Amino acid sequence: MSFNLFDFSLKLAGFPMKEAQKHFTEILSVPENEYEAFIEKKKSEIVKFHLEHNSFYKNLCKGKNVENWNDLPVLTKADLQQPLSQRLSDGFSEKDVFVNKTSGSSGTPFIFAKDKPAHALTWASIIYRFGWYNINFNTSYQARFYGIPKDFIGYRKERLKDFLSKRYRFSIFDLSDAVLEKVLLKFRKEKFEYINGYTSSIVLFAKYLKDKNVILKEVCPTLKSCMTTSEMLFPEDRLLLETQFGIPIINEYGASELDLIAFENPQGEWQVNAETLFVEILGDNNLPVPNGQEGRIVITSLYNKAHPFIRYEIGDIGVLDQKSTFKKPILKQLIGRTNDVAVLPSGKKSPGLTFYYVTKSIIEDDGNVKEFIIKQTKIDSFEIDYVSEKELSTDQISKIKEAIALYLEPHLNFTFHRKETLERSNRGKLKQFKSMI
Numbered sequence: 001m002s003f004n005l006f007d008f009s010l011k012l013a014g015f016p017m018k019e020a021q022k023h024f025t026e027i028l029s030v031p032e033n034e035y036e037a038f039i040e041k042k043k044s045e046i047v048k049f050h051l052e053h054n055s056f057y058k059n060l061c062k063g064k065n066v067e068n069w070n071d072l073p074v075l076t077k078a079d080l081q082q083p084l085s086q087r088l089s090d091g092f093s094e095k096d097v098f099v100n101k102t103s104g105s106s107g108t109p110f111i112f113a114k115d116k117p118a119h120a121l122t123w124a125s126i127i128y129r130f131g132w133y134n135i136n137f138n139t140s141y142q143a144r145f146y147g148i149p150k151d152f153i154g155y156r157k158e159r160l161k162d163f164l165s166k167r168y169r170f171s172i173f174d175l176s177d178a179v180l181e182k183v184l185l186k187f188r189k190e191k192f193e194y195i196n197g198y199t200s201s202i203v204l205f206a207k208y209l210k211d212k213n214v215i216l217k218e219v220c221p222t223l224k225s226c227m228t229t230s231e232m233l234f235p236e237d238r239l240l241l242e243t244q245f246g247i248p249i250i251n252e253y254g255a256s257e258l259d260l261i262a263f264e265n266p267q268g269e270w271q272v273n274a275e276t277l278f279v280e281i282l283g284d285n286n287l288p289v290p291n292g293q294e295g296r297i298v299i300t301s302l303y304n305k306a307h308p309f310i311r312y313e314i315g316d317i318g319v320l321d322q323k324s325t326f327k328k329p330i331l332k333q334l335i336g337r338t339n340d341v342a343v344l345p346s347g348k349k350s351p352g353l354t355f356y357y358v359t360k361s362i363i364e365d366d367g368n369v370k371e372f373i374i375k376q377t378k379i380d381s382f383e384i385d386y387v388s389e390k391e392l393s394t395d396q397i398s399k400i401k402e403a404i405a406l407y408l409e410p411h412l413n414f415t416f417h418r419k420e421t422l423e424r425s426n427r428g429k430l431k432q433f434k435s436m437i
Contacts, residue, residue, distance in 0.1 A: 006166060097113040147426065180205055341435065344412070
């Protein structure tokens with residue numbers, strides 16, 4: 001089909017794609033030695049704009065030295081939990097901007113807005129990065145592992161978007177073997193070029209393929225690559241995906257209210273988007289930490305005039321590589337969410353994903369356990385909900401307890417619950433660790 005349906009659908013929605021792609025190309029052409037000055041200019045322009053045209057941001061900056069970047073307030077999700085109309089810049093209304101809602105995986109969902117040129121620039125950035133792997137949104141057919149709204153109108157709307165975006169969606173709310181069998185059947189029939197979706201669901205599909213002794217590329221030869229997003233991709237899961245799919249696995253990190261934040265480049269580095277965003281890693285004093293040190297990920301959207309995302313704390317902890325430059329920052333590590341920290345009886349604080357990781361290394365040895373989540377219910381008590389063919393053995397449970405005592409600390413209490421399915425968010429995300437205290 002020569003008609004470019006995807007481009008047309010963006011144009012129809014009022015996103016000036018031609019201008020955005022020209023603008024994006026201009027940003028890319030700024031030389032490395034001029035890039036720091038270019039970013040500084042963009043930072044001061046967006047701050048100046050919002051101080052002049054956005055009363056929500058003006059109030060937030062009251063009493064701050066707005067001339068000094070590090071004195072600007074760090075914007076939190078809690079700050080944004082007020083009606084959108086109160087946060088929009090002068091001259092913008094909800095009718096003429098792109099409006100959406102965050103997934104709420106951080107526990108604080110909110111409605112946000114982007115002006116149409118800024119959102120078009122986001123699309124230019126996504127198209128550019130997927131292009132590294134010869135994926136063309138007009139012609140490449142996507143197998144999409146995502147949630148889908150349950151209500152009739154929401155469901156129809158997503159299906160239409162899928163049609164316009166040349167993708168087929170597998171709903172991830174039920175991933176039983178019977179459903180995964182149908183998914184595999186679809187891969188045998190269709191000429192999918194790439195897979196995109198939530199990490200945990202794609203990993204479940206790969207485990208099913210392993211059980212059936214199937215390599216996906218052999219049954220669907222048109223497949224080129226797989227992009228995982230929204231949840232942590234652990235090294236052994238990547239290995240499983242590479243083995244069972246027989247294609248490159250590309251890890252992306254993004255946020256709907258911003259853009260793609262980091263996308264794995266063909267050299268295997270997690271390249272940070274330095275075209276539309278400015279990414280900082282901050283310590284407890286809200287000052288940047290040196291590259292190589294971990295801190296809170298704080299992001300500025302350099303082009304969104306409808307709504308300020310300036311020094312916006314996304315809720316994740318990460319590390320920038322020491323070899324990062326202004327034009328090509330590299331995300332060395334994404335450690336997890338700031339609100340997913342386990343506080344232990346000894347006073348020690350540990351990222352909840354450490355529990356998940358340690359448990360995972362034992363629990364999945366024999367392929368019996370398909371998925372699991374960990375909840376901290378009290379300072380010394382944890383619950384593990386898991387989906388499996390048979391109950392965990394006493395031996396496995398004691399091994400988990402030993403490993404946790406070794407990696408974290410001893411004398412913690414665990415209860416294990418075998419479940420038919422695990423609780424997912426309304427978008428279909430699996431929250432691997434959750435602290436209830």
